[in-house]
Structures are given as C-alpha cells and as structure tokens.
Amino acid sequence: MKLKNKIHLYSSLLFAVLLILTNVGIYFLFDRMSVNSEIGKAETEAAAIAEGIRQNADKIPVRDLLRAYVPADGMLRIVAQTGAAGYPPVTSSTQSELSKREVFYSPVKIKQAIEYTGEKYALVSLPVIWNDGSVVNVQLVRSLRETTDNMSVLRIVLIVVTALTLIPVVVSGRLLGNLITQPVVNMTRTMKEIRESGRFKRLKLNVDAKDELAEMGRTFNRMIELLESNFEKQEQFASNASHELKTPLTVIESYANLLKRKGLERPDLFAESVDAIHSEAIRMREMTEQLLLLAGSRNHWNRNPEALNLENLATEAADAFHKAYRRDVHVEAETPAHVVCDKSLLRQLLFIFLDNARKYSVEPIVVTVGSSGASAWIRIADRGIGIPKDDLPKVFDRFYRVDQARSRQAGGFGLGLSLAKEIADAIGADVELDSLEGVGTTATIGLPSAR
Numbered sequence: 001m002k003l004k005n006k007i008h009l010y011s012s013l014l015f016a017v018l019l020i021l022t023n024v025g026i027y028f029l030f031d032r033m034s035v036n037s038e039i040g041k042a043e044t045e046a047a048a049i050a051e052g053i054r055q056n057a058d059k060i061p062v063r064d065l066l067r068a069y070v071p072a073d074g075m076l077r078i079v080a081q082t083g084a085a086g087y088p089p090v091t092s093s094t095q096s097e098l099s100k101r102e103v104f105y106s107p108v109k110i111k112q113a114i115e116y117t118g119e120k121y122a123l124v125s126l127p128v129i130w131n132d133g134s135v136v137n138v139q140l141v142r143s144l145r146e147t148t149d150n151m152s153v154l155r156i157v158l159i160v161v162t163a164l165t166l167i168p169v170v171v172s173g174r175l176l177g178n179l180i181t182q183p184v185v186n187m188t189r190t191m192k193e194i195r196e197s198g199r200f201k202r203l204k205l206n207v208d209a210k211d212e213l214a215e216m217g218r219t220f221n222r223m224i225e226l227l228e229s230n231f232e233k234q235e236q237f238a239s240n241a242s243h244e245l246k247t248p249l250t251v252i253e254s255y256a257n258l259l260k261r262k263g264l265e266r267p268d269l270f271a272e273s274v275d276a277i278h279s280e281a282i283r284m285r286e287m288t289e290q291l292l293l294l295a296g297s298r299n300h301w302n303r304n305p306e307a308l309n310l311e312n313l314a315t316e317a318a319d320a321f322h323k324a325y326r327r328d329v330h331v332e333a334e335t336p337a338h339v340v341c342d343k344s345l346l347r348q349l350l351f352i353f354l355d356n357a358r359k360y361s362v363e364p365i366v367v368t369v370g371s372s373g374a375s376a377w378i379r380i381a382d383r384g385i386g387i388p389k390d391d392l393p394k395v396f397d398r399f400y401r402v403d404q405a406r407s408r409q410a411g412g413f414g415l416g417l418s419l420a421k422e423i424a425d426a427i428g429a430d431v432e433l434d435s436l437e438g439v440g441t442t443a444t445i446g447l448p449s450a451r
Helices: 003-054 062-069 097-100 145-197 210-245 246-263 267-295 310-325 343-360 389-394 416-427
Strands: 074-079 110-116 121-129 135-143 305-309 330-334 338-342 364-373 375-382 430-436 440-448
Touching: 003 062, 003 110, 003 121, 003 145, 062 074, 074 097, 121 389, 145 210, 145 389, 246 267, 305 310, 305 375, 310 330, 310 343, 310 364, 310 375, 338 343, 338 440, 343 364, 343 375, 343 416, 343 440, 416 430
Parallel strands: 330 364
Antiparallel strands: 074 135, 110 121, 121 135, 305 338, 364 375, 375 440, 430 440
C-alpha cells in the first residue's frame, strides 16, 4: 500500500473512531442526565402527593385522593407494611397495564428507572407514617416515553451528523496524505529523471516554507549540489589526468626505449635518460597530488582553526622555503596581524604563491603582513616577468599557463593557482593578484582579523 493511502486510511479511521466515540459518549451522558432529571421530578411530585394524601385521608376517601393525584401517564398506589396493596392502584387511561406489576414494600426511599412491558418508567417509593401510626409506601410510577422519544431523535441526529462529518474527514485525510507525500513524490520523480537523463536536477521549493518537509527538500537540493560538484570534479580529474599525464609518460617511455637500445653503450646517454626519467617521475607525482586535491571536495577537508600570528607563520614559511630552494625571502610586518584559521592549509596556500614567485623571478621575494580594522593580510611580492593584464582573469583556471614556452621547464602544470583558489575558499580567505608585465607580481591573501 502506498504511503499516501496509508495516511488516508489511518487518519480517516482514527478521526471516524474518535468522532463515533465522542457522539456515543454524548448520547449516553445526555440519556443519563435526562433520566435522572425525570426521576428527580417524580421524586418531588411523589413527596407532594404523599403529604396531600396523608393530610386529607380523614376527609376524602383514599380512592378518590389517588384518582385526584394520579399522573397523566403513570400509576399511583399505596402499599402496606405487609407487602399487600392497601388500596387498589390507580392508573392513567394509557397505563392500565401498570396495575398488574408486582407489588413490593420497602422501608427506605427508592427512586430509580425501571423497564416494564418494553417501556421505561421512573419509579419512586416513599415510606410514609399513616394516620393510624403504621408505615406505608406511597409509590409513584411515571412513564419516560417523552424522554425516550427525545433520545431517539437525538440518536438519529447524531448518526446523521456523524455520517455527514465523515465526508470531510475522508476528504481531509486524502488531502493530508497528498500534502505529506507530495515532496516525497517530487523527490522520487526528480531522482528518476536524473537517472534517465544523466543530468542533475533540483526540486522546486517554496522559499517561505519553514516546515520539516521544506527542510527535507532543501537538504535534498544541497545533496544534489554536492553530488554534482563531486561528479564534475571526478570528470575533470579523469580528463585532466589523461591529458596531462600523457606527456610525461611519453617522455619516460621514449627514454626507457633509448636506454634499452643504447644505454649500455653510451654512459652519457644513460645519465641523461635516468635524469629525464627521474625528473618526469617527480613531476608526475607532484601533478597527481595536486590533481587529487582538486578532485576532492573541500567540504571534506580537515580544518582545525586556531589563533595564528601571521608574522610568525610567514617567518616559518620563509625559513623553510629558503632551506628548500636557497632563495632569499624577506618578511616585513607593517602592523601586528592575528587571525583564526587552519594553520596547515594557510601555510600550503602561502607556499603556492612563494613557489610561483620562485619560478618566475630571480630576485629576493618580499612577504609583508599587516592588518587594518577587521581585515588582515599577507602579501607575496616578486620582481619577475609579471603577468599580462589580459591574462590576469584566467590565471586561476586549471592548466592555464601564461608563458607556454616555459611551462614545461619551469612554469609548472597550471594547477597551482587553481588549487590556491580552492584552499582559499575552504578557509574563507580572499585571494587577489596584482601584476605588471616585466615588473613583477603581488599576491594578497586576505583574512578576517581576530578580535
């Protein structure tokens, strides 16, 4: 059974049961109240009749008194202490059958509803001290036909009302089922369309909705965005890897073949081939590492923010860079600069710009740190070949190289700045490049200043 049908069935059934139980409770409560009210009226009437008969029994024959006080729809009689009727019972013209009812005597007052010959009656029996000192029962029996008729009408009304109310209950159950399951249906339809078309799609959502179903839809769309991003990254990785690894693999294969043919005969050729293979292997490893970083989602990168002094971080990076490449890197602090950021990612970002400065310049590299208000920065400046103005917007694209002639020898793979942009987005940093061709390039890493 479909979910919406289950919701429809269970909600309609629940509402119907609650409605029926409520109406049944109302019916029996009203019936009890009506009967108790009639019994109370009969009790009051019986007390008045008993007092009137007792006071006038010496003046008027008791038989006549009974006829005078008999209710229009009941019976009146006096029962002696022996349990025998002291006087013949008197009934109304419509209730003559009551005279045949069994006679009983009770030393205490009785008031209750009874059923006789299929009809309900209110019975009241009052012990009364008679004029001769004996105790007798004055018993009044009144028909509850009017109350029974009213309850029959009420029963019909409640049945009709219940039946009419069940119609909107059933309709609302269907609407409720559709309302709850519609987002699920839309989600299922969207997933089927994605599977059949191979294109990622998103749910159309009401931006003002704040309920759990709307949140589920937004979560689904965020999941689709993540899947689409990862899918694009995997496609890019496969395309980039197949494109970029082709050249170093060809070089390695060529030199390996050359070694097989002439390597043992010519030592100079052997050394050249080994150096070339080693160099290409290193380039392949570095490029593969960068490709894998770019292929991964930065949402899954491990980030451990901590308080950092930018001057200390820049000094440590400059020292490590100098030891690795024997290049002079000067660190200058304009003002104290403190941030809260992941140290390893920020250090990696700084190394990417230092490495670019090393590749495209020969003079010392200058790193400047500072802060102003809510912002802090690190600037890496070199006096190298610079970047043409038209090329600046493209330098963050993958595999884009400004100097195609130098790219294979010293210009890298065209992945460094693309990776730098990914890292900057992951840690919430802004990256800007300012360059003049033939003068040099300045890279600025901007971060929120720590309070």
